[in-house]
Amino acid sequence: MKEKAVVKDIDRSMYDFRYSEDDAYKVDEGLTPDIVKQISKEKNDPEWMRDFRLKSLDIYNQIPVPDWGPSIEGLDMDHIVTYVRPHDNKMENDWENVPTDIKDTFEKLGIPQAERKSLAGVGAQYDSELVYHNVKDSVAEKGVVYTDIESALHGEYADMIKEHFMKLVPPTDHKFAALHGAVWSGGSFVYVPKGVHLDFPLQSYFRLNAKGAGQFEHTLIIVDDDAYLHFIEGCSAPKYNVANLHAGCVELFIGKNATLRYSTIENWSKNMYNLNTKRARVEEGGKIEWISGSFGSHVSYLYPMSVLSGKGSRSEFTSVTFAGKGQNLDTGCKVVHAAPDTSSYVNTRSISKDGGISTFRSAVTIAENATGSKSSVSCQSLMLDDISRSDTIPAMDIRTSDADVGHEAKIGRISDDVVFYLMSRGMSEEDARALIVSGFADNVGKELPLEYAVEMNNLIQLEMKGAIG
Amino acid sequence: MSELKLNVLPSPTWNWLRMNDTSYQAKNLTGGAAPKVCIPDKVRAGEETFPKEFDGGIGREFTDFLDKEEKARVFDIDYDMADPIRLRYQTGKDQAVSDRVMINVAEGKKGLVVMNFTSDGSDGQLAVQTAVNIAKDAELTLFSVMRTGDGSVLMNDIGTQIGDGGRFNLVQIVLGGKDIFLGVKNHLSGTASEIDMKLGYYMTGDDNLDVNYIASHTGQKTKCNIYANGILRDRSQKTFRGTIDFIKGCKGAKGDELEDVLLMDKTVRNKTIPVILCAEEDVEGNHGATIGKLASDILFYLESRGMDQSEVYEMMARARIDAIADQIGDEETRKLAKDYFQTGE
Numbered sequence: 001m002k003e004k005a006v007v008k009d010i011d012r013s014m015y016d017f018r019y020s021e022d023d024a025y026k027v028d029e030g031l032t033p034d035i036v037k038q039i040s041k042e043k044n045d046p047e048w049m050r051d052f053r054l055k056s057l058d059i060y061n062q063i064p065v066p067d068w069g070p071s072i073e074g075l076d077m078d079h080i081v082t083y084v085r086p087h088d089n090k091m092e093n094d095w096e097n098v099p100t101d102i103k104d105t106f107e108k109l110g111i112p113q114a115e116r117k118s119l120a121g122v123g124a125q126y127d128s129e130l131v132y133h134n135v136k137d138s139v140a141e142k143g144v145v146y147t148d149i150e151s152a153l154h155g156e157y158a159d160m161i162k163e164h165f166m167k168l169v170p171p172t173d174h175k176f177a178a179l180h181g182a183v184w185s186g187g188s189f190v191y192v193p194k195g196v197h198l199d200f201p202l203q204s205y206f207r208l209n210a211k212g213a214g215q216f217e218h219t220l221i222i223v224d225d226d227a228y229l230h231f232i233e234g235c236s237a238p239k240y241n242v243a244n245l246h247a248g249c250v251e252l253f254i255g256k257n258a259t260l261r262y263s264t265i266e267n268w269s270k271n272m273y274n275l276n277t278k279r280a281r282v283e284e285g286g287k288i289e290w291i292s293g294s295f296g297s298h299v300s301y302l303y304p305m306s307v308l309s310g311k312g313s314r315s316e317f318t319s320v321t322f323a324g325k326g327q328n329l330d331t332g333c334k335v336v337h338a339a340p341d342t343s344s345y346v347n348t349r350s351i352s353k354d355g356g357i358s359t360f361r362s363a364v365t366i367a368e369n370a371t372g373s374k375s376s377v378s379c380q381s382l383m384l385d386d387i388s389r390s391d392t393i394p395a396m397d398i399r400t401s402d403a404d405v406g407h408e409a410k411i412g413r414i415s416d417d418v419v420f421y422l423m424s425r426g427m428s429e430e431d432a433r434a435l436i437v438s439g440f441a442d443n444v445g446k447e448l449p450l451e452y453a454v455e456m457n458n459l460i461q462l463e464m465k466g467a468i469g
Numbered sequence: 470m471s472e473l474k475l476n477v478l479p480s481p482t483w484n485w486l487r488m489n490d491t492s493y494q495a496k497n498l499t500g501g502a503a504p505k506v507c508i509p510d511k512v513r514a515g516e517e518t519f520p521k522e523f524d525g526g527i528g529r530e531f532t533d534f535l536d537k538e539e540k541a542r543v544f545d546i547d548y549d550m551a552d553p554i555r556l557r558y559q560t561g562k563d564q565a566v567s568d569r570v571m572i573n574v575a576e577g578k579k580g581l582v583v584m585n586f587t588s589d590g591s592d593g594q595l596a597v598q599t600a601v602n603i604a605k606d607a608e609l610t611l612f613s614v615m616r617t618g619d620g621s622v623l624m625n626d627i628g629t630q631i632g633d634g635g636r637f638n639l640v641q642i643v644l645g646g647k648d649i650f651l652g653v654k655n656h657l658s659g660t661a662s663e664i665d666m667k668l669g670y671y672m673t674g675d676d677n678l679d680v681n682y683i684a685s686h687t688g689q690k691t692k693c694n695i696y697a698n699g700i701l702r703d704r705s706q707k708t709f710r711g712t713i714d715f716i717k718g719c720k721g722a723k724g725d726e727l728e729d730v731l732l733m734d735k736t737v738r739n740k741t742i743p744v745i746l747c748a749e750e751d752v753e754g755n756h757g758a759t760i761g762k763l764a765s766d767i768l769f770y771l772e773s774r775g776m777d778q779s780e781v782y783e784m785m786a787r788a789r790i791d792a793i794a795d796q797i798g799d800e801e802t803r804k805l806a807k808d809y810f811q812t813g814e
Contacts, residue, residue: 068481068489363486368735386717386750393482396760398739401701401732404761411715411747411754 024127024210025085030078033057036182039083043150043185048162056171056181063175070299070328070357075243075273082183084127084210093134102126111205119232120200121146125217127210128185139198145191146202149218152189161189164220168251168279168307176247176275176301180216184249187217192227194255201230201263206248208237208272214245221262225255225283232263236296239269243298246272252280254288256310261289263448268296270326275301284310284339291447292319294331303361305334308342308370315344320444323356323388332361332394337370337403346377347443352388362394364405371402381411382440470494475624475650476681477528479712480746488708488742490528491679493648495624496565496594501538504568507555513545519569523600525628526652526681532626535598541569546580546609553581553612553799560586560593560621567596574607576632583802584613588621592647596624603635605659610638612797614805617646619674624650633659633688640796642806643670643678643699654683657691657722668697669793671786671809672705681710686752690721697728698793700786701737708740713756717748726756731763731789733782 025042027035036057040050065072086102095103095112106112106124114122121135123146130148139146145157153161171181188204208215223229237244246268254260260280268274274297280288290304306315317333335344350358360379381390392409414436422432474490481489508514519541523532544554560566574580586595595617603609617623623646629637643649655664664684672678684693695711713724730739743756763785771781787810794806 068483361482363483371735381745381747383747383750383752386720388750389748391480391744391746392756393480393742393744395482395486395488395742396740396758397486397488398730398732398741398760399737400735401737401762402735403732405759407741407743407756407758409743409745409754409756411745412752413750 024087026081026210027083029081029212031057031082031182035082039183039185042083042085044154046153049153052166053182056178059171060175060178060182063178065175066301069301069330072273072299075245079212079242080245081210081213082216083185084213085129086126086131093132095132098132102131105207105209106132106205114203119203120198121202123148123188123204125186125204125206127208127213128215130186135202142196143193144196144198145189147189149187149189149220157189157191160191160222161220164222164251164253165218166249166251168253168281169249169277173277177249177277180218180247180249180277183214184216184218187219187248190221190229190231192223192229194224195226197228198230201232203232203234206233206235208244208246211240212242212244214247217248219248219250221251221260222253223255223258223260225258227255227258230261230263234265236267237269237272240271242271244269244272245275247275248277250278252288254280254282254286256283257285259287259289261291263291265293266296270296270298272297273299278304279307280305281307281309282313282315285312286310287314287316290317290319290333291444293444294319294321294329297329298327300329300331302331303334305336306344307336307338308344309338311339312341313339314342317346317348318443318447319348320441321348321350321358323350323352323358325354325356328357330359330361334363335365335375337366337373337375339370341372342370343373344375346379348379349441349443350379350381350390351384351440352381352390353384355387357389359391359393363397364395365397366399366403366405368399371400374404375406377407379409380440382437383411383413471497471534473530473534475527475531476652476679476710478681478710478742478744479683479714480744482742488710488740491650491708493650495534498537498567498596499565502558502566502568502595502597505557506542508544509550509552509554511548512554513547515543516540517543517571519571519598520600523598523628524654524656525598525626526654526683527624527626527650528652531596531624532598535567535569535596538567538569541571541600543571543573545573545575546578547575549579550581553583556584558584558586558595558597560588560595560617562589562591562593564593564595566594570597570599571602572599572609573602574604574609576604577606579607580609581799582609582611583799584611585802585805586613586615586617586623586625588617590618590620592620594622598626601627601629601637603629603631603637605632606634607632608636608638610798612799612802613641614644614802615642615646615649616644616805616809617649619645619647619676621646622648627653629655629664631655631657631659631662631664633661635659635662637664639664639666640793641668642790642793643672644806644809645671645673645676646678647676649678651679652681654685655693656685656687657693658687660688661690662688663692665694666696667793667796668699669790670699670707671790672699672707673702674705675703676705678707680708683712683714684724685714685716686719686722686724687716689719691719692722693724695726698789700731700733700789701739702733704736706738710742710744711756712744712746713754714746715749715752715754719749720751722749722752724754728758729789730760731786732761733786
């Protein structure tokens with residue numbers, strides 16, 4: 001009897017180490033006005049931010065949970081700790097000064113090594129607070145600002161933060177945007193001045209160590225006219241037997257003729273509810289490039305949104321989602337064409353195995369004034385066994401005749417014809433099938449810097465046992 | 470008036486898109502419709518109770534709405550038909566009428582049915598529900614042309630049960646209408662059962678077309694092919710929901726879905742949501758959609774042959790409807806669709 005080709009479960013053991021959190025500062029479990037006020041006090045918020053948090057909490061209490069996606073019944077907000085500050089917390093810009101256990105964590109994850117080799121700057125968040133932030137002198141000299149958002153909130157960029165904070169993703173957007181507005185903590189602020197082109201990426205890494213906690217970091221990036229930035233976001237957590245929650249928020253403002261590439265390798269543990277919101281607004285001639293690999297979490301709702309508000313602005317979205325045992329990953333994207341001659345390109349791959357559920361969900365809206373706009377959406381799904389599930393739910397809303405919209409989707413298993421072709425070229429059947437599966441996710445791999453592409457390929461390990469039956 | 474959720478998407482998405490279903494204020498029913506019916510002699514016609522387990526494309530609330538009308542006209546087909554059963558519906562002023570139809574095709578036989586819908590141009594409302602039961606190795610072909618004018622409302626719901634080796638062919642052409650709701654849900658439960666559905670539409674003025682096609686694959690080696698091709702003009706709107714649902718166990722199933730939409734005026738609105746739900750490994754599903762204006766190379770070529778842009782668009786619009794109309798094997802019905810572009814009636 002022939003055996004099936006097997007794609008191994010993602011090996012998360014390298015992320016599963018953990019440290020005691022006994023001496024960390026925590027607020028009580030649950031979500032009340034007093035807890036929100038306590039967080040606001042701990043963070044020394046300006047008054048407008050304190051009011052903003054409380055207003056967001058009101059909105060959170062009014063909005064129902066989504067009735068269209070994966071179940072989040074296992075997430076009990078009454079048992080989530082929304083703020084955990086590591087012991088001896090002080091934001092450092094020298095690794096040597098970071099507390100030993102936290103430093104060990106990031107050493108194991110390879111963050112300092114990556115900084116030395118290939119990054120222009122690094123931010124590292126541990127639970128609810130940034131513990132390290134540094135940017136190379138040569139980058140700072142160009143006027144690039146890369147700092148934690150709390151520092152920016154009190155420094156010379158305070159007005160800029162107030163002008164942009166949760167303006168693109170208002171708390172009214174959905175229930176977990178409102179939650180974020182109430183209890184956000186940590187995250188990064190980046191400003192790239194006009195005409196500055198960063199040759200090396202900036203990276204933020206988010207580590208959630210505490211059991212039963214939530215992480216609510218806020219990332220705000222402003223890329224001014226004619227500038228270029230590649231920003232990389234990584235995240236992980238050790239696995240616990242209780243629910244953890246990630247409800248971050250990313251707001252990206254891209255100026256005229258500027259480009260931002262935003263890459264994410266998401267590898268949360270399988271007890272994580274990942275209810276993240278990401279949105280970019282692109283001005284005339286600007287471009288947003290989303291590169292996204294979703295491998296972790298128990299349940300994900302993740303749909304980066306591009307608002308093409310300037311004439312000729314563009315969006316590219318490239319992603320791969322791998323749903324294994326116990327995972328229900330609902331991912332995709334949204335694009336709003338709100339100006340003439342805008343274009344969007346979506347290219348996604350989903351792999352489901354071992355009972356995993358992956359759903360590709362998208363929305364392309366072309367507004368009345370977005371004449372001459374074009375959009376192309378391509379999504380492919382691969383089913384690796386008959387106990388898994390894969391759905392595609394793409395929506396298109398076109399409100400002008402002067403537009404070209406194309407969509408294609410494909411779902412199925414490994415094609416016997418392709419295997420036959422490769423075998424006719426001299427490959428063994430095992431090698432042919434391994435090549436097909438690894439090539440399937442290559443749309444994302446080839447867009448990442450080499451080190452991250454290698455990490456992604458290591459996550460998707462193939463083990464071919466004989467031929468497929 | 471009764472508020473109904475019509476054309477419910479099997480797997481909902483973001484509510485803000487307003488594509489999960491359509492809320493509609495339907496007039497309360499005033500009585501049964503009285504179509505002109507033409508039945509070949511060999512067809513056994515009668516009346517029976519409409520099946521309680523009916524599962525159509527428009528949805529449960531619509532079925533409940535019609536449940537006051539328990540009786541259905543029944544057609545049992547037990548021979549290979551050459552001449553079709555014809556049902557001609559016409560809605561009139563202030564009417565809010567309904568009809569229920571059951572079509573049963575016996576094992577190994579081929580049935581042919583034509584259902585045409587017109588109105589007197591007034592504000593009538595017609596709701597029709599058709600339950601189709603196709604036995605082993607049987608085939609039913611259903612042609613339908615809808616020309617209900619810009620004042621009338623039509624709700625046309627079909628549910629099919631298809632046995633081993635059975636086949637359902639459907640061609641629907643919509644030529645305007647104030648509010649047209651089409652729902653078709655196919656239960657491909659028989660091994661190697663197949664469906665082929667083609668929809669052509671030409672919507673103008675303030676017309677609104679709302680479609681929900683569903684192919685539910687439970688049988689092994691089942692196949693579905695869904696194709697929609699249409700034109701939107703003026704301020705018309707259209708929502709097309711097409712779902713291929715591969716249910717666990719439907720090994721060897723295949724589903725294809727394609728929609729082409731030609732948008733002719735800047736004030737039109739098109740919503741499309743082609744869904745594939747998959748709980749089985751050994752299947753193949755594809756869907757595609759192209760929406761927008763005419764390709765510039767086609768436009769350039771035809772303009773270089775001396776046609777102006779408006780002529781090119783008129784010709785291409787007609788060609789799209791003709792391509793679907795040509796699939797209609799009944800000459801009288803085919804002519805109804807094709808003549809629309811010459812007479813507007």
